[in-house]
Amino acid sequence: MQNVKSVLVGDTSVGKSCLISYFTNEVLHYFDCTIPTVSDSYTGTLMMDGNTFCLEIGDTSGMEDFDRLRPESYPKTDVFLLCYSIERRASFENIESKWNPEIKHYCPDTPILLVACKTDLRSTSSHEDLITTNEGQALANKLRLSFCETSALTKAGLKECFEAAVKCTVDNQKALKRKAEKNERKMKKAGRKCSIM
Template sequence: MSATHRHNSRLQNASVTSLRRGPQRRDSGRRSDGSVTSSGRESIGTGLTEPPAYSKKFVVVGDGGCGKTCLLISYSQGIFPEKYVPTVFENYITHCEHKPSGKIVELALWDTAGQEEYDRLRPLSYPETDLLFVCFAIDCPNSLENVMDKWYPEVLHFCPTTPIILLGLKSDLRNKRTCIDLLKTQGLTPVTTHQGQAVAKKMGALYMECSSKEMTGVHEIFDAAINTVVAEAEGMNQSPPASRGSLTAQNSNSQQQQQRRPQTSSKPSENPTPMMAPSKKKKRKACLIL
């Protein structure tokens, strides 16, 4: 058995154990000296003096190599990982402020494997999810196709009432000449903002973009996600849960609905029907690592 295979086996075994302990991970695991136990990687310099007002779980899904791990590490640890290492499953614990209220929110950020060999393991990460990030790479048009072919149907099956944000990652590569030239040889072009918005509209999800490498748009994404889950938590005892589509209209009380199904896009007045995956299975292509 090769060293790489042994390493992957250990990762997978450890990940299954961690996933089974998922509910405990949502506690901060903070010791009296302020350090954090092995239940998750803690962000740098939290220094909390009081318990968080909310503990929320975000799960990130999408094709392998599309930039999910870089997004989570850049946000939670403030660094960009230059080396690509395929993820099995990983959990990052971080604390942040809900700006409108000033309350502290503890986030459990769950990174998942996009490779097909982990399709049976990945559903273990879905229980008790408060918000889903469905991701694709702007430099990989096939990864956007796979959002509707695979990822949206999967999360709709396991988390039918959970809010979704569709994320276009690696936005810095959209205008990069080497990326454009490489895609051109395949008859492709980088994904446009309009294309991403069109898919989000079909999903009834908010659409956002970012570059983890340049740290542009990263904090805006998590601010929007935190605002969504906190607004939902604070409104649960006052009115029925919001529909997934109200993610983009969370400040409008008129968007509350009895049945939480994907309804609207970034324009609350439009109510598209979610497009489900075609019955014919397509061959999926992996993202390029530039």
């Protein structure tokens, strides 16, 4: 079984805790999901391509009070899930202005998956300024991130989201291995060119 450490990051109350609770089968009432998180960790398993993955899922607080503490949960993260709520445009705008730069600063080589949360509101809300799928995909393309949409309420996209996170991790590990092998070949080749006189 391969372990994958994922950390959810984004503004407060965008749906990070609910996303985790429904995936890990933790029973949380809807209102419990709005309780501010400092930093919690959950585990869940996922079968994919005949392999079992154990996901350690870190839930971080988006509150400014925790800006200095939050990065302490970042080391050794395999993939970040950068979350926004489709009903809160500020949470969407903060992806580019705050969250992506923060992650890139602390973990520049770690893959990031952009996650739209609360997509069930598109069919139930009278809110006119909901963030569209096209807007989310455009931002993901601009920032060179993978993208998925989820609803913890209807469970739509949850499994696919965590499968995408695992795929990002596996692909990144393969790319890092290829890069290391290429560098090793270069070093060996450069070593043969040296001559001692």
